[in-house]
Amino acid sequence: MKLKKCALILSLSLPISVLMAQESKQFEELQQQVRKLQQMQENSEQTQLEQRRLIEALSRQLADLTQQKSSMTSTNANIVRSELSSNATNAATPAIPPVSAPAWSATQPITIARAGSSYMNMSFDAVMAVGGSTAKDPSAYLELGDHDPSKNGFSLRNAEISLDGAVDPYFNGFANIVFKLDNHNETSAELEEAFLQSTSLPGNLQLKAGQFFANFGRQNSQHPHSWAFVDQPIILGRAFGPDGLRNIGAQLSWLAPTPFYTELFLGVFDGQGGTAFSFRNTGAMDALGVDRYHGHATTDRTVGGVQDLLFVPRWASSFELTEHQTLVTGASVALAPNDTGADSRTEIYGLDAYWKWKPSQANAGYPFVSWQTEALYRRFGAGADPLAPTPLQAETLRDWGFYSQVLWGFKPRWVAGLRGEYANGNSGQNDANEVFRGQRTRISPALTFYPSEFSKVRLQYNLDHGEHFGDEHSVWLQLEFMLGAHGAHKF
Amino acid sequence: MKRSIFVLIAAVMLSAPAFAKLNVVATTADMASIAKEIGGDKIELTTLAKPTEDPHFVDAKPSFIVKLNHADVLVEGGAELEVGWLPTLLTQSRNLKLAAGATGHVLCAQGVRLLDVPTxxxxxxxxxxxxxxxxxxVDPENAKIVARNIAEAFCAQDAPSTELYRSNLTRFIESLDLKLKEWQKTLEPFKGREVVSYHDSWLYFGQRFGLKMDLFLEPKPGIPPTPAHLAEVIAKMKADHIKVTIVDPYLNRKTAETVARNTEGVVVDVAQFPAGVKGTEGGYIPLIDYLVNSLAKALGEVK
Incomplete structure (x- = not known):
């Protein structure tokens, strides 16, 4: 424990030293920025004043016209007026001066929101699926993810409103609000993410804080619409539950001064609830009203100290293998207590790799070949439960598995994919018949067509095999559409 | 003891840039070559997108984050060409010099009158x-504006070399002006002629040199050609005696060849970026030279 504290202090003091060194330089830079912003503000105030005068003049003209022409309703006039004033507010933004500022003319278009001139990007993205499985209820044991197709027939498990933009010169803000329909077509909503990210910390540091997906491996932090397959990999479902590892907390990341990309992350999260599935999660209630997880009774533990938080360190590096091939590798760990005992802890370890080939003369990003793989190992230390119907001793439950997927963008807009998965674990004293544990494999070929960057149609077949249920076959057709401005994607 | 180490580190960090070259990152090769004209050997230049690749769809590779992190100046278009990949890289690069509005972040389009602003x-x-x-x-007049924008940023970031940047700017603009007259003269006989392109990326070139470039193999921007649309294009080309189709290195040349075969026309390989096609490796002026000459040749041959 002492050693850990020392390491923590050391890791915190390192950036502080760099911070001190850069202080004076940063002070000058900030002074410069302030002067510049002040000037910009003055300019924009002037513009705003002029525009206000213009609006008044135009509004007067408009009022005259309204009286003359009965065809022009007063609502129309109001819309025009509000559009004009919204243009004026946009012009007052102390951002980059407009690229070209031609004089206003009656024929010039008036837009309410345009990329770069509104305070935030807004988008709506819906992913739905239709299909069927030989399993009567696919969500009962085949599809572990909360955004996976949940039933035979139609399902819509992810309709997402995304907002992002610069908060001020120091932070960017992000929010993702997800709506989904359950098997009885009832709507539920979740605040999937709401976080801010620093833009101006010194020493190559970046801070993220709020509710967000932990940076563990590759797929955990990706949103369903950017997944290459219809469903979440089995091993991710077993380690992180239906929602992925997503919690309230903060993350400090550091871009290392290496010639190739290396970034170190340290996430610290609250670590409680269903979105911290393997950690302080009370599990499900049994018939007697006792919360159990892997059969062990749980107590809803609160944070008593630093040791009760969830720590997620990660390392990632990238290498340009050739002019056309890029490799990204990473290692992640998630450490926190769980709810099955006073000293019970869970550890999850993961390795991930992503490789992509794209030729020099790629057209709209095609052709390409990519390979992504992740391997995870979970060690769940369960506390003793002498009061269970069959008394349980303290035990260690282990899960391991991997997925590996290859994508081939063989011509513009078309991507063929193949994914193979394996997951297994020891059954312990309670889980001998548990469908969410034990050996499972899955093979999934998929074909995706992107009519544009903003829509897609995907056909996927799953051949599932599990030691508890034998073979199951599923076919899913997925449809996605996106409205609005969506942020650029990471590699 | 500790304190003095900090001071030492601070001193090294602050003094280092004074001796080093200006580290410049350009998103595409056209802006890079103009930056080279202005910066000469005072700058260390890195280009992110390959000259042969579709500039709308560049992978946001992690190695770019490192390049941007080290940069003193970023030269980007500023007209959303790079919107699909640059913003996320910039956030991750953690480089205050390249923050929005900072002098180290050059938006080349600043001062350029952009065409086709959607209503x-x-x-x-x-x-x-x-x-x-x-x-x-691709309009040399705009290259002058871009050169000025870049020169302004270089002067702000590297004051001791201001004179050199200014004289390089003057020289570049003078040679552009000279060349522009020559280019105008070469294309003069073809004023009003129509040239078919794949994507609507030649509007400014056409406008500068009096060529009509409003017929495209794509039915809509970013949507690949369809047989029905190609049939329409071919019919129009036949009716109006249009014979020249241009194609960028990353676009499907076979489609352009099919169109040319059906109209007894020719396909001309073009690029918007130096080194995008053979013979344009020398930079911006050789690129426009190539474009003007190969178009004049093709237009002259087909009649």
């Missing part, structure tokens, strides 16, 4: 750019 934002019309057509640098 309404409607994706049913294809993937249109909200701030206007971003392929403005």
């Amino acid at each position: 309404s934002l409607d994706r049913a019309k294809g993937d249109i750019h909200a701030s206007g057509n971003p392929h403005f640098l």
